[in-house]
Amino acid sequence: MAVRMLRAQSASSLLTQQATRSFRTTSRAMKPMPKQEQSAHTISQRIRSLKRIPPELIPLIVVLAAAIGAAGYSLGRKLFVDGTLRLHRSTPEPKKQH
Template sequence: MRSTATLRMLQPTARMMFAPSTRAMFRPSTRMMRPVPKEDQAGHTISQRLRKLKQIPAELIPLAVVVGFAVFAAGYSVVRKFVVDKNLRLSRQGAAGREEH
């Protein structure tokens, strides 16, 4: 036999008995009620994009120069290695390599 406290917990409350109104069911979310925010990347002309560059912190410009130089030097080194190195095997050599495949 169940106790009366347990039976009270299982009974629906007055709020549960009533179905939600259609207004409450189809209410727009608060996010959709707010105005659409302006885009940060809305600059379409070159002058507008140059004005956006002024917002970059000055500390990042030397870092960008160093990283750009490092990427350029790495690309140069790889291309030079492929062009200059005569020991680099770029294709199969000899009759043995042709027969196996």
């Protein structure tokens, strides 16, 4: 029975050591944070900041822009061309009495 208690205590102390190990500060965590760049203020600065977009995202941006443009065109065409589209609330018809 005493052996079981010692094993349980050693297992629980091992678990607490593992849990607190993640909270230790490392040399990397103690270094000062690098200064962040100032946000863009003018249009030319914003255009220059577009150069930081990774090249892998450009095809995704093009496809999303095409999809949003097609959806806007389709919605606009539906609203202006479809004559059967209900644009106003219909008034209820009076009930007929027999």
